[in-house]
Structures are given as structure tokens and as C-alpha cells.
Amino acid sequence: MGAESDWEPRAVCRRLEPELFFEPATRSLAKAACARCPVRAECLDAVLIREEGLRVGDRSGIFAGLLPGQRVALAKRRAAQTPPAQ
Numbered sequence: 471m472g473a474e475s476d477w478e479p480r481a482v483c484r485r486l487e488p489e490l491f492f493e494p495a496t497r498s499l500a501k502a503a504c505a506r507c508p509v510r511a512e513c514l515d516a517v518l519i520r521e522e523g524l525r526v527g528d529r530s531g532i533f534a535g536l537l538p539g540q541r542v543a544l545a546k547r548r549a550a551q552t553p554p555a556q
């Protein structure tokens with residue numbers, strides 16, 4: 471594991487059971503937690519970087535309120551919007 475980012479102590483999921491974010495039965499609770507999380511944007515950027523290049527089947531859990539397939543779709547949309555390096 472790497473060093474903790476400065477936003478991580480403010481994450482709502484810090485005060486919840488991690489399994490909540492990985493079980494289909496608690497998906498709505500996890501999404502609700504992410505919806506009220508003050509560091510959702512930071513979490514989203516971090517997870518997209520961490521999962522870069524992974525197939526959807528190699529991703530798991532809900533992060534920033536998004537399921538693995540939703541994160542793949544968002545990463546593709548972001549990549550399509552990013553201009554090529556000069």
C-alpha cells in the first residue's frame with residue numbers, strides 16, 4: 471500500500487464496514503454513502519488512476535458511487551475527451 475492521501479481521512483467509508491462496498495445486497499447503501507461523501511471527486515480520480523488498464527472483470531467494489539462497469543465507461547469517456555499530447 472502507498473502513503474495515505476490527505477483526503478482519505480475525510481472519506482465516509484472510513485467509518486463503515488468495507489464489505490458494504492463489495493456485496494450486491496448492500497449496493498444501495500454503498501452508493502448512498504458515496505453520494506454524501508465530501509471527497510467523492512478525489513476518490514474517483516484516484517480509483518481511475520489505480521485501475522488504469524484493468525478489464526472490468528479485474529475491478530471490484532463501489533468507489534465514488536460507481537460500479538466497475540460504470541468506472542470503465544467513465545474512463546473511456548474521459549480518455550476520448552483528453553487531447554493527445556503535443
Ligand code: SF4
Pocket residue numbers: 481482483484503504505507508509510513514532533534535
Ligand atoms: S466516494 Fe470514495 S471515499 Fe467516499 S465513501 Fe465512496 S468509496 Fe469511500
